[in-house]
Amino acid sequence: MAKYEEIQVHGYEEFCKAVSERRGKDIFAYFSGDKDDQGKSWCPDCVKAEPVVRGQLAHLPAGSVFLYCLVGARPYWKDPNNEFKKTLKLTGVPTLLRYGTPQKLVEEECFKADLVRMMFTED
Amino acid sequence: QPSWDKKWPFWTMSNLQREVQCLPRGLCRTAWGLGGTCVNVGCIPKKLMHQAALLGVAMDDAGKFGWSIPGPVSHDWSTLAQAVQNYVKSLNWGHRVQLQNRKVKYFNTRGSLLDRHTVRGLDAKGTEMTLTARNIVIATGGRPRYPTHVPGAREFGITSDDLFWLKESPGKTCVSRLLIWLPGSVLLVFRHVVVHLCSSDLFRSSQSWLVVGASYVGLECAGLLAGIGLDASVMVRSVALRGFDQQMARLVTGHMEACGTRFHWGCVPTSIEKLPSGLLQVKWTEVRSDLERVEREDTFSSVLWAIGEREVGRERWGEEVAVDKMGRVPETTGLNLPQVGVQLHPDTGKIVVATDERTTVSNVYAIGDVAEGRPELTPTAVKAGKLLARRLAGQSNQLMDYHSVPTTVFTPLEYGCVGLSEESAESRYGKDNIEVYHAFYKPLEFTIAERDASHCYVKVVCDRAGVQRVLGLHFTGPSAGEVIQGFAVSVRCGLTYAQLRDTVGIHPTCAEELTKIHITKRSGLDATVTGC
Numbered sequence: 001m002a003k004y005e006e007i008q009v010h011g012y013e014e015f016c017k018a019v020s021e022r023r024g025k026d027i028f029a030y031f032s033g034d035k036d037d038q039g040k041s042w043c044p045d046c047v048k049a050e051p052v053v054r055g056q057l058a059h060l061p062a063g064s065v066f067l068y069c070l071v072g073a074r075p076y077w078k079d080p081n082n083e084f085k086k087t088l089k090l091t092g093v094p095t096l097l098r099y100g101t102p103q104k105l106v107e108e109e110c111f112k113a114d115l116v117r118m119m120f121t122e123d
Numbered sequence: 124q125p126s127w128d129k130k131w132p133f134w135t136m137s138n139l140q141r142e143v144q145c146l147p148r149g150l151c152r153t154a155w156g157l158g159g160t161c162v163n164v165g166c167i168p169k170k171l172m173h174q175a176a177l178l179g180v181a182m183d184d185a186g187k188f189g190w191s192i193p194g195p196v197s198h199d200w201s202t203l204a205q206a207v208q209n210y211v212k213s214l215n216w217g218h219r220v221q222l223q224n225r226k227v228k229y230f231n232t233r234g235s236l237l238d239r240h241t242v243r244g245l246d247a248k249g250t251e252m253t254l255t256a257r258n259i260v261i262a263t264g265g266r267p268r269y270p271t272h273v274p275g276a277r278e279f280g281i282t283s284d285d286l287f288w289l290k291e292s293p294g295k296t297c298v299s300r301l302l303i304w305l306p307g308s309v310l311l312v313f314r315h316v317v318v319h320l321c322s323s324d325l326f327r328s329s330q331s332w333l334v335v336g337a338s339y340v341g342l343e344c345a346g347l348l349a350g351i352g353l354d355a356s357v358m359v360r361s362v363a364l365r366g367f368d369q370q371m372a373r374l375v376t377g378h379m380e381a382c383g384t385r386f387h388w389g390c391v392p393t394s395i396e397k398l399p400s401g402l403l404q405v406k407w408t409e410v411r412s413d414l415e416r417v418e419r420e421d422t423f424s425s426v427l428w429a430i431g432e433r434e435v436g437r438e439r440w441g442e443e444v445a446v447d448k449m450g451r452v453p454e455t456t457g458l459n460l461p462q463v464g465v466q467l468h469p470d471t472g473k474i475v476v477a478t479d480e481r482t483t484v485s486n487v488y489a490i491g492d493v494a495e496g497r498p499e500l501t502p503t504a505v506k507a508g509k510l511l512a513r514r515l516a517g518q519s520n521q522l523m524d525y526h527s528v529p530t531t532v533f534t535p536l537e538y539g540c541v542g543l544s545e546e547s548a549e550s551r552y553g554k555d556n557i558e559v560y561h562a563f564y565k566p567l568e569f570t571i572a573e574r575d576a577s578h579c580y581v582k583v584v585c586d587r588a589g590v591q592r593v594l595g596l597h598f599t600g601p602s603a604g605e606v607i608q609g610f611a612v613s614v615r616c617g618l619t620y621a622q623l624r625d626t627v628g629i630h631p632t633c634a635e636e637l638t639k640i641h642i643t644k645r646s647g648l649d650a651t652v653t654g655c
Contacts, residue, residue: 102213109220118223122231 004060008068010034012083015069019099026064027099028120031090033077034070042074049094049110056113059120067099156215157222160264160492161501163211168287169343171207173533176350180535184572198351200292207287230254235459239484258486258515261458261465261474262508265451265492265499267340269428275395279403280426283340330354333405333423335392337363339532341429342375346535349384356385356423358392358407364532368544371582374599378536378578390419395426453493463487468495478522480511498528529611531604536578539603541611542595548584557594558587560620560640564652566601567631581636583623591620596637606634 009018019027030053033043041047057066071077071084071093084090097104098119109115155163175198182196222229232244232252242259244252267282331354334345341357342364349355357363357379364372380386392407406420430450453473460467466475466483473495480488488511491497491504506523513519529541548557560583565576584595596610613622628635642650 101216102209103216105220112224115220115223118219122219 003062004057004064004066006057006066006068008070010070011072012087015067018067022065026061027067028060028064029067029069029095029097029099031069031071031084031093031095031097033093034073043077043093045092045107045110046094049096049107052111052113053094053096053116056116056120059117061120156212157218158211158214159262159501162214162218164284164287166501167211167214168207169283169347170533171210172203172287172347173343173350175203176347176535179350179352184568184574187571187573200351201290203351204288204290211287233457235457236463236465236487237459239463239486258488260480260508260511261460261482261487261489261493262491262504263454263458263493265453265473267428268430268450268452270335270392270430273392273394275397275403276392276428279395279397280335280428282428283344286344286427331356331423332425332427333358333403333421334427334429336429337376337386338429339364339367339534341427342379342534343532344427344429345384346379346533349379349382350535356387358387358390360391361389364538367532367538368540368546368582368595368597370545371538371540371580371597371599374578374580375532375534375536375538378575378599379534381575381578382535387419393418398422451492451499455493465489471495479514480507480523498525498530500528500530503528527611527614529607529614531607533604536599537601537603538597538599539607540595540597541607541614542593543584544595544597545582545584548594552586552594556587558585558591558620559583559644560585560642561644561650562636562640562642562652563650564600564633564636566633568601579633581640583620583637583640585620593618593620593623598633598637600633602633606637609634610637 007018009015015029019029030050032046032050033041035041041050060066071090072082076082077084077093079085092107094110095104095106096110096116096119103119105112105115105119158167159165161167179196179198182192185192219229230244230246230252232246234242234244236259237243237253239259240255240257242254242256244254246252267284269277269280269282271277332345332348333356334341334348335358337357337359345355345357357376362369362372363376376386387407387409389411390407390409392405394406396404396406398404402422402424403426404420404422405426406418409417409419411417450471453467453471455467455472455474460474464484465487467473468475474482474489474493476482476489476494476496480490480494482489490507490511492499497503497507503523503525510519510521510523513521527542529539531537531539543551545557545559561581563577563580566579568574569576569579579600580598581600582595582597583593584597585591585593593614596607596614598606600606610618623638624641626638628638636652639652642648644650
């Protein structure tokens with residue numbers, strides 16, 4: 001039985017819906033650029049970070065949620081007024097954050113397995 | 124992007140290729156993240172809340188500058204508190220990431236010394252571990268003190284540790300809580316009752332704060348509470364801002380009094396009780412003279428302890444009294460220090476250190492508020508730590524210089540200073556051997572705002588002889604910290620009065636008044652600045 005729940009969403013609306021359906025849960029959200037038919041993201045840092053983050057999922061606390069969110073296509077992301085930037089205050093992809101807390105790792109920080117594990121295992 | 128390196132000496136150590144491990148001390152009522160007093164319950168939340176109060180004043184002034192603000196302006200504590208607490212937590216996280224990035228091992232355990240090279244750690248689950256180290260640095264800081272000889276002090280009063288983490292408005296009244304659950308029709312009748320109560324003493328005192336202590340912590344807290352619209356009183360045993368220039372201290376408190384903060388001078392609390400209404404009844408003694416004491420009492424919604432310097436075993440009111448130690452309590456209990464030979468100061472309980480921060484055990488060091496004789500300030504602790512790290516890594520011999528440390532009190536009228544107070548200079552050099560230049564000035568921004576500037580003042584204390592070296596610089600006014608910072612650099616470089624007078628002022632600013640002062644106290648002339 002999995003310790004945590006993984007859910008995948010696409011776009012801001014789906015993200016908000018997934019969060020609102022899981023109130024009170026410890027949600028770790030990972031934001032990545034969209035992927036093409038071959039499963040490759042337009043965001044090279046996201047391509048690099050994803051295996052690192054996935055490699056640490058076993059350390060997620062029991063009962064938590066791993067929310068994998070594809071933010072959209074490159075032009076959407078580049079628009080400084082997109083909802084992720086405006087409302088969630090994201091500054092870059094990939095971003096790994098603990099929803100409702102100031103804990104987050106941005107871009108190159110996501111390449112570091114020890115930082116990812118630290119976020120998953122410490123309070 | 125704030126530079127995390129300002130907070131932790133440990134990153135310096137890891138940069139210098141030494142293995143470093145970090146154990147934060149045990150926690151109290153609120154759980155803290157990394158960053159110590161400054162980040163969690165000190166400078167950072169304080170300054171942000173002080174800013175909230177300043178914005179209130181700005182909104183008062185705005186009308187005169189042409190802004191139209193529809194309706195009465197009110198302050199919501201929960202909004203402020205949440206924003207401040209979120210920011211503090213983001214700093215905690217930032218520090219955690221930085222420690223990790225710089226390869227500092229972090230153990231979230233309560234540490235104590237087993238011997239001079241061995242530290243025992245106990246985590247929240249009770250798991251023990253031991254670490255050995257060549258060098259140990261103690262930076263556990265201090266905590267606010269409760270006057271345990273005052274019945275009810277701990278049960279009913281709070282400290283600055285708690286103030287910044289309150290989620291609910293500290294001004295919430297029992298009456299207002301009732302209004303929330305009453306059905307509409309009853310509410311209509313009740314409203315009449317509420318309006319009547321609003322004008323009564325009951326309502327007024329049920330929104331009021333009593334701050335006991337006129338240290339900078341007490342005055343800053345009282346100031347920000349008053350600034351967001353709450354009723355605040357300050358109880359002072361003897362003087363405000365002990366250790367600071369007393370003329371400047373009187374200007375600071377004078378301004379607060381002029382703004383409506385009530386000061387109870389010469390008073391000491393004797394007890395606190397909670398009434399059935401939920402209000403706190405505080406009893407105190409007003410000491411008018413050695414022979415005349417008056418017992419007083421009043422009710423408040425909250426009491427905040429911010430008691431300052433200590434009096435050890437002194438005679439009080441004509442009788443020998445065992446006086447509890449006042450001032451912030453150094454966090455040394457449970458560290459097992461005396462047992463391993465680390466000496467604590469008999470009066471303060473702080474760790475005795477030498478000029479190189481070394482304790483009485485040669486490989487154990489102490490920095491910051493926990494160390495005896497050090498200023499209780501963030502920047503001195505941080506710098507001392509960095510320099511210590513460099514010395515331990517064999518990269519430098521430089522010692523921390525604790526002279527001419529500038530500081531600022533963030534009261535409603537801010538007070539910034541560097542160097543000696545006028546009384547210290549007098550006692551060190553003799554009154555005839557110092558020259559004190561001074562001026563009362565009016566910040567331009569106060570003019571059309573019609574704000575009272577009578578406590579805005581600058582004072583430069585100089586050696587009277589020769590080049591008239593500047594011994595101390597004092598300033599009350601807006602942005603006092605920003606004003607004084609640059610002058611602190613010049614004082615360290617041996618600033619003289621002539622150099623000060625030869626510097627062209629930036630116009631129009633408050634800081635330029637420091638370059639224009641020319642009236643001496645000795646002359647007895649009116650020191651009020653006139654004209655442009």
